[in-house]
Amino acid sequence: MYNFEFVKPSTLDEALAALADEDAQPLSGGQTLIPTMKQRLNQPSKLVSLLGIADLVGISDSGGTLSIKGATNHATVARETASSFPGLSGLVAKIGDPAVRNRGTIGGSIANNDPSACYPAAAMACQATIVTNAREIAADDFFQGMFATALDEGEIVTEVRFPIPVASNYQKFEQPASRFPLTGVFVAKYGDRVGVGVTGASNDGVFRWKEAEEALAANFSADAISNLTVPADDMISDLHGSAEYRAHLVKVMTGRAVAAC
Amino acid sequence: MKISMTVNGKTMSGEAEGRTLLSTFLREELGLTGTHIGCDTSQCGACTVHVDGKQVKSCTMFAAEADGAEVATIEGQANADGTLNKVQQAFQDHHGLQCGFCTPGMVMAAVSLLETNAKPSEAEIREHLQGNICRCTGYHNIVKAIMAASGQEVPAVAAE
Structure with a gap:
């Protein structure tokens, strides 16, 4: 793959500043991005790792809404939502394989919007809200076709909120x-x-x-x-x-x- | 850039570019060639290592992401006295390998499974190995080895 500059900020503000550079891209778990870069289908000048930002990891459950921070990996979601939202836990527990689930994140899956990704199906069915550093976007408006989303350049998915179904x-x-x-x-x-x-x-x-x-x-x-x-x-x-x-x-x-x- | 990590309990460091994969760093910079690169496309799992206690595919993670991390590779799996650990010994006892290429990844995956599930069922073992491909054994003997390593009776497995 082509070389790039790697940076790993510890705050969201630093990440957004780093992403202001032309051809800079966010890197979350990398389970899709890295294979794509190996094939030279993608060649960012700079990758901004989001995994060092403590505020982007975690799951909370309040008032019937499950909120998952953008850089939370699949293994963590599968484990921590097993009792609060078993339907979602079951979906996440079957993404890829165990090693992939330890790296891949909800924000990466949602932002990439692979036409065969699992998470977007749950986000659509639940009419989830995708929260970014700039705004909140309804799932219906967020997903805009194969690999296309409402995200602007340099915009980061910080959280996804699911109303918990019966x-x-x-x-x-x-x-x-x-x-x-x-x-x-x-x-x-x-x-x-x-x-x-x-x-x-x-x-x-x-x-x-x-x-x-x-x-x-x-x-x-x-x-x-x-x-x-x-x-x-x-x-x-x-x-x-x-x-x-x-x-x-x-x-x-x-x-x-x-x-x- | 300079990258440092604790590998099998020892602090090690070396040079990496942004694009340097963890698998490349371990093999070429640190000389730990037990971690194998099979497909390099995140399918086969031969490059499986543990980073901060979690099983990952080292060909699909940048070395820079492991800066400061605790990394475990196949080279650190033997017991302190040099004897094979229980998973490695079970692979030998149950003929869980033929060519051996996938074995480092299989062992690292199995060790990871047993850390969270001390007595996995045959189905759980097969599900856990979904990301590790073996083209020799047909998996049956690998499954048996992991059953044995977890102290369970080794049943006749399906399709035998």
Whole structure:
């Protein structure tokens, strides 16, 4: 990979100042960024590590909202949310593998918005709030297609706030070599609504299956979606699965997640 | 830049660029070639080491991120008297390796598992090894070795 300047500030203000340089990028766990740089698909002039900033790590639970700081790694989230938000804990405990989960972070996953990343499905279903150094952004507005988000240059995800659902579950159909979801669905049941977040399936990245959300709000059972169909037009088609296959998986995985709630 | 870390209990330091990976630093700067580089794409786990007690893939972490950290590699796994530790001995006893290339990463992953789960089930062991690839053994003997290292009976495993 091309060389770069490495800096590791201890405060958010120092990190933001360092990111003001042209071609500087934040580095969190690096589990996507480092492989991308090895392939020379990305060549920052400077990497600003966020892992030395104590204020960016930690989880808190108050008033029915779970707040996860941006540089908190997956292993920590999986462990610490097991009782407060088991649906999310279950999703996080299956990201990558144990070594990856010790490095990868929620902020990195959300900011990268890989079309097959797991976290965005939960963020969408729960209508989470993505907090940055500058503002708060609703999940619906934050994710803007494959690898595209509402983040400005040099803006850092400092926290993600999830309203904790009454019940929730994540089902992913893994592509067996990479273990990324070929299609993954997070279902979150609240008192007054149901959220269905779908990842891995669409050319437009993570999305909410709103038709299923309405049907499930009226009748929370897998039967409620049995007559719905998911259009294949915008689905990803590749050697692992056709668009029609992925569209089918959205429905199957949603049904399984509802049944497991 | 100069990087210092405690590796297997000893303070060690060397030069690194920003792009120097922890795996490269351990092998080329510190001469600790027990940490293997298999795929270099974060898939195979041959480069698994522990940083501040956590299992990581050293090919997917910059050396600079480990500045000041406690690092454990395969070279530090033997007992003080030079005998193999219980995981290493179990790999030998149960033929948990053939070519041996993945073994340092497998042992480091297994040690990490047993630190948090003293008596893992066969399924838990297989799940924990998802990020470690072995192309010789078919994993069965590795799973048996880890069952044995945790003091459990070694069952006949699936597909035998």
